[in-house]
Amino acid sequence: MGLARPAAAPDDAPPPGRDAPGAARRRGGTTLKSPQNVEVYIVDDTFILRWNRSNPSIRNVTFSAYYQTLGNDTWLKLPGCQSVANTTCDFSSLKLNVYDKVKLRIRAEEGNNTSPWHNIDSFTLFEKAQIGPPKVHLEAEDKTIIINISLPGARDSVMWALDSSSFTYSLDIWKNSSSGERRTETVYSRDKIYNLSPETTYCLKVKARLLPRKNGIYSPVYCIKTPVANKLPPPENIRLDSKNNIFVLRWDYPYGSVKWGHARPNVTFQAQWLYAYLKKIPGDSSGKWKQIPGCKNVHTTQCVFLQNTFRKGIYLIRVQASDGNTTSVWSKEEKFDAQLQITLLPPVITMKSTNDVSLRVYISAPEESENKPVNQNFPLIYEIVFWENTSNAERKIREKKTDFTFSKLKPLTEYCVKARALIEDDKWNKSSGFSDTVCEKTKPGNTSRTWLIAGICAAIFSIPVVIYVVKLLLRCISYVFFPSSKPPSTIDEYFSEPPLWNLLLLTSEEQTERCFIIENTNTISAVEETNQTDEDHKKYSSQTSQDSGNYSNEDESGGSKFSEELLQQESE
Amino acid sequence: MTSRCILQTTLLLYFSTMALAMSNDLLRSQLSSSSLECQELLLQLNGTTEYCLKDRINFEIPEEIEKSRQFQKEDIILITHEMFQKIFDIFRRNISRTGWNETTVENLLVKLHWQKEHLEIILEDVKEKENFTWDNRTLLHLKKYYLRIVQYLKAKEYSICAWTIVQAEICRNFFFLNILTDYLQN
Numbered sequence: 155m156g157l158a159r160p161a162a163a164p165d166d167a168p169p170p171g172r173d174a175p176g177a178a179r180r181r182g183g184t185t186l187k188s189p190q191n192v193e194v195y196i197v198d199d200t201f202i203l204r205w206n207r208s209n210p211s212i213r214n215v216t217f218s219a220y221y222q223t224l225g226n227d228t229w230l231k232l233p234g235c236q237s238v239a240n241t242t243c244d245f246s247s248l249k250l251n252v253y254d255k256v257k258l259r260i261r262a263e264e265g266n267n268t269s270p271w272h273n274i275d276s277f278t279l280f281e282k283a284q285i286g287p288p289k290v291h292l293e294a295e296d297k298t299i300i301i302n303i304s305l306p307g308a309r310d311s312v313m314w315a316l317d318s319s320s321f322t323y324s325l326d327i328w329k330n331s332s333s334g335e336r337r338t339e340t341v342y343s344r345d346k347i348y349n350l351s352p353e354t355t356y357c358l359k360v361k362a363r364l365l366p367r368k369n370g371i372y373s374p375v376y377c378i379k380t381p382v383a384n385k386l387p388p389p390e391n392i393r394l395d396s397k398n399n400i401f402v403l404r405w406d407y408p409y410g411s412v413k414w415g416h417a418r419p420n421v422t423f424q425a426q427w428l429y430a431y432l433k434k435i436p437g438d439s440s441g442k443w444k445q446i447p448g449c450k451n452v453h454t455t456q457c458v459f460l461q462n463t464f465r466k467g468i469y470l471i472r473v474q475a476s477d478g479n480t481t482s483v484w485s486k487e488e489k490f491d492a493q494l495q496i497t498l499l500p501p502v503i504t505m506k507s508t509n510d511v512s513l514r515v516y517i518s519a520p521e522e523s524e525n526k527p528v529n530q531n532f533p534l535i536y537e538i539v540f541w542e543n544t545s546n547a548e549r550k551i552r553e554k555k556t557d558f559t560f561s562k563l564k565p566l567t568e569y570c571v572k573a574r575a576l577i578e579d580d581k582w583n584k585s586s587g588f589s590d591t592v593c594e595k596t597k598p599g600n601t602s603r604t605w606l607i608a609g610i611c612a613a614i615f616s617i618p619v620v621i622y623v624v625k626l627l628l629r630c631i632s633y634v635f636f637p638s639s640k641p642p643s644t645i646d647e648y649f650s651e652p653p654l655w656n657l658l659l660l661t662s663e664e665q666t667e668r669c670f671i672i673e674n675t676n677t678i679s680a681v682e683e684t685n686q687t688d689e690d691h692k693k694y695s696s697q698t699s700q701d702s703g704n705y706s707n708e709d710e711s712g713g714s715k716f717s718e719e720l721l722q723q724e725s726e
Numbered sequence: 727m728t729s730r731c732i733l734q735t736t737l738l739l740y741f742s743t744m745a746l747a748m749s750n751d752l753l754r755s756q757l758s759s760s761s762l763e764c765q766e767l768l769l770q771l772n773g774t775t776e777y778c779l780k781d782r783i784n785f786e787i788p789e790e791i792e793k794s795r796q797f798q799k800e801d802i803i804l805i806t807h808e809m810f811q812k813i814f815d816i817f818r819r820n821i822s823r824t825g826w827n828e829t830t831v832e833n834l835l836v837k838l839h840w841q842k843e844h845l846e847i848i849l850e851d852v853k854e855k856e857n858f859t860w861d862n863r864t865l866l867h868l869k870k871y872y873l874r875i876v877q878y879l880k881a882k883e884y885s886i887c888a889w890t891i892v893q894a895e896i897c898r899n900f901f902f903l904n905i906l907t908d909y910l911q912n
Contacts, residue, residue, distance in 0.1 A: 280866075320811050466763075
């Protein structure tokens with residue numbers, strides 16, 4: 155604001171007596187300040203620039219504005235905003251692409267005196283544009299008001315050239331008499347307002363909206379009075395249900411038999427449809443309504459038609475009553491989306507028991523039927539209900555996969571399962587019916603067998619360990635309680651000395667042995683270590699002659715061999 | 727206590743991301759099938775005639791769409807909504823000089839309108855989110871691009887050649903739209 159910026163000169167010659175614009179000049183002793191609070195105000199095709207004076211005392215101040223498109227270096231004169239005395243100017247004659255970025259600047263001028271520029275950041279005309287108040291034409295009918303909203307701005311609007319079929323209209327309506335109770339509805343440009351009381355004055359106002367964020371200016375308030383109700387009332391509460399491959403259209407008509415004192419003859423109905431998009435296109439769509447097959451001159455408050463009558467799209471349906479002479483006004487137009495009405499068919503489910511006490515479930519798409527025009531290729535999720543046949547405890551899970559397993563079940567038990575398909579979406583909570591229930595028994599448990607095998611293996615591996623431990627124990631016990639009569643091993647060494655060695659040692663006196671050998675054909679005399687007298691020997695030998703045959707000791711047998719050798723030596 | 731809290735939070739996050747993923751999938755499958763159907767219908771309209779080659783023009787589709795850089799989910803919804811809306815706005819105009827089958831054009835408009843309405847419903851929700859900055863630049867470039875097409879049609883007085891050129895250009899649009907739709911997959 156108020157920054158002095160060096161700027162390129164405007165296209166034509168600057169005002170006389172000036173050389174460099176943009177600099178605050180002190181002439182006549184006054185410094186002009188640049189305009190304040192400059193804003194761009196655009197409504198439809200009207201572009202207005204507004205600002206405030208910042209030098210109220212100085213008279214004869216005029217203002218000039220310039221513009222520059224992005225990519226262009228030169229500042230061009232803003233048409234309609236050159237040397238204006240007021241604080242607004244209209245530059246609607248500017249021929250510019252509404253989606254192009256543009257920069258504006260403005261300054262105050264007084265004679266040769268100029269203020270610094272006030273710059274406005276670059277913007278597009280479209281983003282600053284507001285939707286102007288629409289024009290509304292009203293007609294009152296039996297308990298309804300027909301509205302006709304004309305597009306804001308001129309027909310060949312530059313601003314809304316691309317958006318003429320994109321506007322939505324928001325309507326506020328209230329009874330003129332009572333204070334509160336405003337109703338807000340979203341309407342098409344040619345639409346009706348229903349459920350009004352007869353002989354009442356209603357007032358309304360409308361604004362246009364454009365996604366994502368443009369809200370227009372409200373129109374002025376229009377008021378109209380509804381006439382006396384005298385025509386045949388229209389059907390109410392139209393709804394559409396789907397079943398298999400047909401649609402059932404139902405409505406209410408509570409005025410059937412007796413009303414106002416005289417009986418009514420048989421009332422017939424007819425239903426019509428229209429493509430909803432026709433309401434968005436400029437032009438009259440009233441001639442484009444078409445008959446729904448099977449819904450002409452029906453006597454009941456419902457009619458049935460095939461689903462493949464309507465392809466994917468959004469439609470409007472209306473119903474009219476007729477009693478032969480007169481026809482009612484058309485009912486409220488119900489919007490209906492053929493896609494949302496599709497019937498999801500229940501899936502086909504199969505179940506198999508597997509070896510490890512679990513059940514594997516397969517879900518497949520339902521059987522293809524004829525007459526399926528509506529696109530059914532949605533990503534589906536399945537809700538599966540799973541329970542034990544005997545108990546009532548159900549387990550509900552949601553799965554996206556079509557092949558999964560329930561594991562960790564009880565062996566030899568029967569389980570049952572059923573599933574349904576879902577399209578889950580915030581706005582569209584649609585599910586199919588449940589499939590058939592399938593039951594299957596689980597296989598006998600393998601767990602006991604595995605435990606057995608494990609036990610056996612463990613036993614096998616533990617046997618050597620046990621044997622070793624037992625052996626150790628026995629050795630301990632026998633050592634303590636049953637000592638062996640074996641001489642200790644150290645003594646053993648003496649007996650296990652080689653004979654040659656002993657032979658050598660015979661020469662020494664200590665080791666000589668005196669033996670008397672008594673020859674006996676049957677006996678072998680034993681050798682003794684002792685150096686006893688002959689008597690003893692005699693005794694001993696007579697004793698030993700009996701036993702000698704029985705001796706089996708190692709050392710003594712060794713000894714006996716030795717004695718034999720002695721015998722041989724002495725005899726030689 | 728905390729471990730249970732953590733478990734619950736983890737489960738909540740898991741399921742909520744699953745839920746988001748699922749509705750993304752649904753939108754993506756809807757957009758894909760809409761795009762395919764519209765392309766098929768477009769191709770059913772009578773093809774080009776040789777002498778229209780001189781009417782060719784480069785409409786300069788925005789670079790962001792052509793190069794298909796990765797957008798956020800909300801931006802994709804905004805951009806695809808804008809494209810469907812503008813294509814609808816183009817084909818509702820005067821086609822009397824083309825000799826095209828009116829039923830085919832009608833079906834095309836029905837499908838474009840259907841997809842546009844569905845995107846609008848989502849857009850109303852997305853709009854409520856604060857702290858979201860729209861990619862206004864891409865939107866602006868798109869609007870300029872479609873304005874060029876409409877101005878071209880007006881200038882050529884909706885001739886058959888002009889419409890044929892525009893038909894080819896819109897086919898290209900659907901090609902890029904398909905790529906954009908794929909980015910909805912997380």
